[in-house]
Amino acid sequence: MAEQDTVEEYLAGYAQILAASCATGRRLARDELEALRAQGERAAEAGIGLRLLVRAHLAAAQDVRAQLRGAAADHLLPAVEQAVDAFAEGHERAQRLAVRRQEAARREFIDDLLHGRSDLGRLAEQAERFGLLLSHAYAVAVAQGPEPYDDGYAVTRSVEVSLMTRFGDRRILLTTKNGRLICIAPGDQSDVLTFFAKQAYAATDGGRVAIGRPHPSVGGVVQSYEEALNALDLATRMHLEEPVLHAADLLVYPVLTRDRQAMADLVRSVLGPLQQARGGAQPLIDTLTAYFDTGCVAAEAARRLSLSVRATTYRLERIHKLTGADPGDPVHRYTLQTAVIGARLLDWPNQNL
DSSP: OHHHHHHHGGGTTHHHHHHHHHHHTOOOOHHHHHHHHHHHHHHHHTTOOHHHHHHHHHHHHHHHHHHOOGGGGGGHHHHHHHHHHHHHHHHHHHHHHHHHHHHHHHHHHHHHHHHTOSOHHHHHHHHHHTTOOTTSEEEEEEEEOSSOOOTTSHHHHHHHHHHHHHHTTSOOEEEEETTEEEEEEETTOHHHHHHHHHHHHHHTTSOEEEEOOOEEHHHHHHHHHHHHHHHHHHHHHHTOOOSEEEGGGGTHHHHHHSSHHHHHHHHHHHHGGGGGSTTOSHHHHHHHHHHHHTTSOHHHHHHHHTOOHHHHHHHHHHHHHHHSOOTTSHHHHHHHHHHHHHHHHTTTTTSOO
């Protein structure tokens, strides 16, 4: 009885429309169909499910059928089909509009959250609607693939399904921003972001994921997000090969470039003489990079460079002669290695310093 009372107001005029149609065998008029669509929209906005409403319409049609005589009864089924179809169309239209509004609100919230815009209290209130408690610390992971991704893409849905299946009870938010996949998770639940990184790497066919450090409150989300973005940018400039980057492991690089002018002076003074070499400075910088990355093992560096050990050793000697710094000397090594890192960060010698 309670269900019937709930839907009764959304059946207003329905029986009369059926009776009028059956009396002459005509199809439902345009204004009748529009009235039914409007009723369907109102019912959807009230949160009443379509199955319950369809059952109520069919039950009401049975009552109308009991009052019909002769040929009029034969016209009932086509009239009911038209009426229910119009009502369902209005209901679905309202549902789609509600979904679009919700998506727009979600997108606005995510944009405000990741850029630190809007009132912090309002953001915290909105966050609860999307499963986040911003009084806690959160960390952000950002996945970048060979192509841009949006919320409705198959890659996004695949990663989201995997996360919800594994961590459905966690306070997690998966979204996209500027073509990248983004996962926001509690800072003390590193397993979530590790799993996200694994799934995103597989779904993006070998993309790269960066994970920011956990930070408290709304501003902490912004900070962690920016750390992840900076890690991705750094990986590109430094030609880092790791598929998963942790901002906490890369803190030395921002420190080194905090005083850009000082780093540029170091690169020019230490590595500038390498430009006198035949072929320019870049081959010798690549040699130093490989040499330092392999723990100063010339044979392994030669393998990475696809050179003979003799050719690699010659290059190292040439570097010593031009710069006055011996790559094999622990005292000189730190200066050379710092300068090489600076050159990669500042894209020297491709860019003038």
